[in-house]
Amino acid sequence: MKLLKNLFIGILFLTISSSHAQVSVNVNIGTPPAWGPTGHTDARYYYLPDLQMYYDINASSYLYQNNGKWLRSRNLPKAYRNYDLYNGYKVVLNNYRGNTPYDNFNTHREKYGKGYRGEPQQTIGQRPGKGYGDKNHDHDDGHRDGDGHGNGHGHDKH
Incomplete structure (x- = not known):
């Protein structure tokens, strides 16, 4: 009988304890690539005019x-x-939150034609290569010119 009473108290204690547990939700908003422009942690998309x-x-x-x-791909075509x-210009799309930014492609293509450059940009990281070796955020799959230096241009808050 004493064992049954202790078992009942233990189950009751666990039930009460679990009812006070907090729920934690972690939303992963993505990690910008090292070649992305600094200062835009709230953006979801870059438009690459070139x-x-x-x-x-x-x-x-x-x-x-x-x-x-x-199409979507983790690699460049x-x-x-x-x-x-790292040197190509990235237009940061801060004003779009859906899943199909290409719905605005004609506007983006006209406004930001090939060769477009806005305000100067600095990349989040430096190009991995000779002397760097930081590949943690490298999403370009080895598309670099081999000089080991990352010097991007400008950012646009459109």
């Missing part, structure tokens, strides 16, 4: 057109494998 494509920070993926369809993401 490539006419987007980069989704949350999904660590590129969004680009292929035969009229928008083969045609752009040698593109220098």
Whole structure:
């Protein structure tokens, strides 16, 4: 009987303790790549004018057109494998929160044509390579010019 009483008290204690447990929710908003511009922690997308494509920070993926369809890939398309993401301009899209930034592609393409440069940008990190070795945020899959220096240009708050 004493064992049954102690078991009952133990179960009651556990029930009361668990009812006071706090619930914690962790939302992962994505880690910007090292080649991304500094100062834009609230952005989800970059528009890459030279490539006419987007980069989704949350999904660590590129969004680009292929035969009229928008595709997602964790790697740059083969045609752009040698593109220098550290030196290429990134338009930060702070005003878009959906899943299809390409709905505004015609506007972005017209406003930010190939070769577009806005205010000077600094990248979050330096290009991994000779003397650096920091590959923690490298999403460019080896697309660098090999000089070991990261010197980007400008940021745009559009």
